[in-house]
Amino acid sequence: MINIDQISVYDLLPPNAQADPTVSAAARALDSHVQLLNKEVEDLSFYRRLMQGRITDAEADERAWQDHVDFWDTTLPLEQKVQLLKNAKEFHRIKGTPGAIEDLITILFGEGKVEEWFQYGGEPGYFRVTTNNPEVTLDRAQEFYRAVESVKRLTAHLEEVILSQTESFNLYHGAGVHVSEYILIR
Numbered sequence: 545m546i547n548i549d550q551i552s553v554y555d556l557l558p559p560n561a562q563a564d565p566t567v568s569a570a571a572r573a574l575d576s577h578v579q580l581l582n583k584e585v586e587d588l589s590f591y592r593r594l595m596q597g598r599i600t601d602a603e604a605d606e607r608a609w610q611d612h613v614d615f616w617d618t619t620l621p622l623e624q625k626v627q628l629l630k631n632a633k634e635f636h637r638i639k640g641t642p643g644a645i646e647d648l649i650t651i652l653f654g655e656g657k658v659e660e661w662f663q664y665g666g667e668p669g670y671f672r673v674t675t676n677n678p679e680v681t682l683d684r685a686q687e688f689y690r691a692v693e694s695v696k697r698l699t700a701h702l703e704e705v706i707l708s709q710t711e712s713f714n715l716y717h718g719a720g721v722h723v724s725e726y727i728l729i730r
Contacts, residue, residue, distance in 0.1 A: 604622060645658045674708050
């Protein structure tokens with residue numbers, strides 16, 4: 545297979561044209577221009593640049609509108625916007641499932657786990673989300689709620705958000721045993 549990045553115009557010439565010094569020189573002179581054009585054509589592909597992380601903030605906002613990304617906030621960092629754009633089609637495919645909620649929460653807020661009502665003994669039609677990200681505070685609660693609402697099914701209702709935090713600390717314990725005998729001598 546021929547790799548277009550390594551192709552030479554000279555190699556495309558028939559043998560009789562390769563023998564002509566004028567045509568041969570002209571073909572070799574065009575090689576650098578063809579390679580430059582090839583590089584510029586690669587940059588035209590939005591998805592190639594998206595996968596390489598070489599898009600601008602404005603391009604991300606425009607593409608989110610075109611791809612109908614359900615949850616979008618123009619104030620998000622570019623890295624999160626790129627992840628949302630990469631997963632836009634997948635979110636539409638699995639929309640309404642606990643997996644869609646978990647994936648969106650993972651991109652925006654870190655780790656998250658969805659528990660359906662039957663998993664924790666709640667009311668039918670409800671679910672709860674457990675996350676260990678301390679940034680999900682009262683300040684970002686509205687953003688968190690909007691994100692969940694954008695991908696959940698319409699018949700499901702968010703009952704509560706549980707902030708789970710694990711701290712590691714040194715725990716010291718000690719024990720003492722004292723064995724003695726009391727002897728009375730008379």
